[in-house]
Amino acid sequence: MDKKQNAIPRIVIIGGGFAGVQVAKKLKNQPVEVLMLDKHNYHTFQPLLYQVATGALEGDSIGFPLRRLFTHQKNFTFHMAEVDRVDPAINTVITNLGDFTYDYLVIATGANTNYFGNKELERNTMPMKNIAEAQNLRSLILQNLEKALVTTDEMERNALLTFVVVGGGPTGVELSGALSELRQYILCKDYPGLCNADMKVYLVEGKTELLAAMSSPASVAAKKFLTEMEVTIFNGVHVASYDGHMLKIDDGTVIITRNVLWAAGVRGEIPGGIPPEVVAKGARIITDDINRVKGYQNVFAIGDVSAVTTEANPKGYPGVAQVALQQGKQLANNLMSIINGKPTMPFKYNDLGTMATIGRNKAVADLGKLRFQGFFAWLLWMFVHLLSLAGFSNKAIVFFNWAVGYFTRNSDNRLIVHHFDTKTMMTDPVAR
Structure with missing residues (x-):
């Protein structure tokens, strides 16, 4: 001891x-x-x-x-x-x-x-709560794009190019927007055999609005931005099951997909x-x-x-x-x-505001009584997150990546460093 x-x-x-x-x-x-x-x-x-x-x-x-x-x-x-x-x-x-x-x-x-006790969803969907899980998700996305490029099975190709994000909080909204931008700016460049129309992005949220913890204007604006980015949104419904291929929503909708990203609870x-x-x-x-x-x-x-x-x-x-x-x-x-034997002070939360980014030049912000959406909210989101990062080197690297991404609409970080095996939910080093 x-x-x-x-x-x-x-x-x-x-x-x-x-x-x-x-x-x-x-x-x-x-x-x-x-x-x-x-x-x-x-x-x-x-x-x-x-x-x-x-x-x-x-x-x-x-x-x-x-x-x-x-x-x-x-x-x-x-x-x-x-x-x-x-x-x-x-x-x-x-x-x-x-x-x-x-x-x-x-x-x-x-x-x-949090999978709310559903072992099937826990086994077949992708979480994103730490760096390793985020890297696994990146590998899955890129591997499935590679597979879609070469498969001759039309149904499988469509499933590989269909992405379903479950959860309409900040994480789900931001992830849906990022996938839509990947489709818009990257897909045709990196995969000439695929086009934007091939890739579909869905967002499934149990509540009747997105970003339920934020104001009504923020929720409405987020939905408007995502709809303009061709994200199909299901509100007021829940995922009933997903076996790794077929996703069923409790309103009767069925989506064939190889990519279900879980952001529905903690x-x-x-x-x-x-x-x-x-x-x-x-x-x-x-x-x-x-x-x-x-x-x-x-x-x-x-x-x-x-x-x-x-x-x-x-x-x-x-x-x-x-x-x-x-x-x-x-x-x-x-x-x-x-x-020191002195009186303690009760904790009282000082709400400094909430922000979420949907994509390029698109964000929503609730700062007390101030509520705004669009380009200025996006700039503020970037500024706050950049300052909040630990370490000067990380701030510099992220700022440089954001600047390059903004002006080129591209990035150099789409590496499949590890193959992700969806059957075992394990990563294996790529053979050199």
Whole structure:
């Protein structure tokens, strides 16, 4: 078992996402020991995963080494470890590297894809919650375009060129727009044997409008933009089944496709050892207004994995980056207040606004009472996301890729680095 090396409090953070990183940063120069555990050694900028999946960016440009983020923070230690479970009774985290004790535990494990218990959909559709999954999706898209170019089976060719995105939130809308632009600007250039009319893009959303968490003008504008980009939209319906070839919607629609991209829901990544009675619907850990897990004094949960449930906010806050960032900063302050015997401050989310991009010169933005769509919203979306990336090198690389893509309507990131096997959902290195 890992032992503390000194008498100062140890704060163990599980997860190197937006929330976990903010806690650790805010604790810099404080008289505490900060230990972060994550199964990856990098932080992922998830809002741009869809651009990795569609070949606009390379995966490395949206990931940043966690150790580099904290190079100058002397009270910080990182271990790349897979957490098996936590044992609050003995203040211990059990991992594949051994056991780590803590004085305070912060669970910031984020969320994963939610298939709502449907194993068939989980087995046959493509998720996109991390860099590896985005790269798998890119491989699948490009491999199926290659197959469509040479197959002599007309039905199979149509299936390979049909893309269905499930979920009409920001991820689904952005992914649908990116696929439409791939069809418009890339398909004929890279695959002269195919044309724009061959490739079809569908978006399936269970709610009656897209971007349901945003304003009505944003929802209407997003649907208008996508319709103009020839994306076929199904609202108010749900996917009933998909066997890898035939997708059935509960309104009776049947779509033959080899490409179903799942962006319809998330569930918290809850480590073992957390009792089910403190887990809310949607797999989020129930916490009080300072993000302390119900029933515990020194265990906290923040970000997508937590649900701060109050009378005014019975469903918890939305799973967006701004909530995670603000909770991380506030929790760090509260932890120091607890350690120093001072009063804590309840978390209150300051909604800075919501944005989504649909495509070239097309985006929607809700910033308080200001709501606008189109070119200016698109510029603002790019500016905010560029500044939010970790590391100067990533900012420079992404800006350069965006500039090249804008002026050439092309990119150099459409590499099939790994073959993706849809039967086993595994990647194998391309033989050299």
